Amino acid sequence: MIKKWYFYASLVVIITFLSLGFIPSEKETKPWFLIEKTDGSEYIFPSKEKDDYPNTNVPYTGNHLIGFKEAVAFKESQGQYRLVNTLGYMGKYQFGSKALRAIGINDNKAFLKDPALQEKAFMALLAKNKWILRYEIQKYEGKIINGIEITESGILAAAHLGGAGSVKNFFKNKGSRHFRDAFGTSLKSYMRDFAGYDLSFIEADSNATVND
Secondary structure, eight states: HHHHHHHHHHHHHHHHHHHHHHHHOOOOOOOSSSEESSSSSEESSSSSSSSOOOOOSSOOOOSSSHHHHHHHHHHTTTTTOBBBOOOOOOOOTTTTTHHHHHHOOOHHHHHHHHHHHHHHHHHHHHHHHHHTHHHHHHTTTOOOOEEEEEOHHHHHHHHHHHOOOHHHHHTTTTSOOOBBOOTTTTTTHHHHHHTOOOOOSSSOOOTTTOOO
């Protein structure tokens, strides 16, 4: 009699255990897309736009615009929108007051607090520098100067570091003389490190401002 009781009791325990294994647990469902908020705008995946898929190794190495932007930002400020360095350069891309005025921004404090404005400023400066350096891009792209392969993105990155005038001077002197900033970062290193990004669709604009 006792053996039968043990048998039936064990059978009930086993059946109960197996039944619980088929009851779905309540878990919070998550969306099947990824949203990244980094600059005041949203990048939603999956996407039909191939430019939305950079190589996301750190620092960003995708050869599209977003890869270029994040690589420059990582170098300049490690992507910090509120950063002001010891020389007064501001934001994610480390703009100086002179560069901001050139693209129509007169309020430094508002600029520093507004990530979307900083992104627009970077795009406007790219378009303006592309216009200023359009002849240099056309003449030197693909050539090797002082050991550096010249690309459009390298030229524009160098202009962001030292200004378009410094880039013109680099080519005028065939790379033998080149700008260095107050921290010793060279224009030549920016031409090398930011080469090979596809910025061909950015339109050169002599009057580019954040209001465009």
